[in-house]
Amino acid sequence: MHNSQSATNPLIAQLGSHHRARVLAHLRQLPADDLWLRFGYVVTEDALQRYVRSLHFSRDAVFGIFDQQAELMAMGHLAFDKEADSRTAEFGVSVLPSMRRQGFGLRLLQRAAMHARNRGATQLMMAYVPENEALKHLARSAGMDFVQDRYEPRAYLKLDPPSAASLMDETFSEMLAAIDLGFRVANANVEAHRITSA
């Protein structure tokens, strides 16, 4: 169970294929309405599992915000077009209801933008359903430009070209995050073992 106490010291880290179970557990905690806002269609348990199985962690990039127990409070999926010359990366994000309005969505968006920039994308795009007021607020806070469309409006963030500083910044911050996450997972496993063997 999450509360603001468990959100102390949140950590942003990039996920790998060994995190699929955590991603599924995160998405399962979202109410049906949120899944609809996130994906733009009614999402069944089968569809959720298919989505998680199909996540392509090396072509795309998935980021998470973890609590001290290494549980996923928020996640963002940055998808790169299969066509190698595409310069637009698409971003989708979800934050657990109890963890909202604390800047997690914005932090994930900024983390994804740094990655997209360093991969040579010139813009990051979020497609959203017109009723998604929270997403519109988030996009406005990030300084995104809106493209109005009756059915699938979109918000765009322009990205600078990569620089030596942006590449180093991402490499070092990700290295530290991976170490921190490793410790959190190990501690959580020790704790779980202590509880089950008590």
Ligand SMILES: CC(C)(COP(=O)(O)OP(=O)(O)OC[C@H]1O[C@@H](n2cnc3c(N)ncnc32)[C@H](O)[C@@H]1OP(=O)(O)O)[C@@H](O)C(=O)NCCC(=O)NCCS
């Ligand atoms: C959209 C979503 C990711 C926002 O996450 P979040 O962590 O609550 O957003 P943040 O805390 O980073 O907020 C960013 C800004 O938007 C504002 N905001 C967020 N939700 C808001 C809401 N419901 N109403 C008004 N403002 C809102 C925040 O106040 C903040 O503004 P500020 O920078 O001026 O302070 C979250 O509501 C969510 O997971 N929704 C369900 C899934 C979804 O819709 N995904 C998006 C489709 S891809």
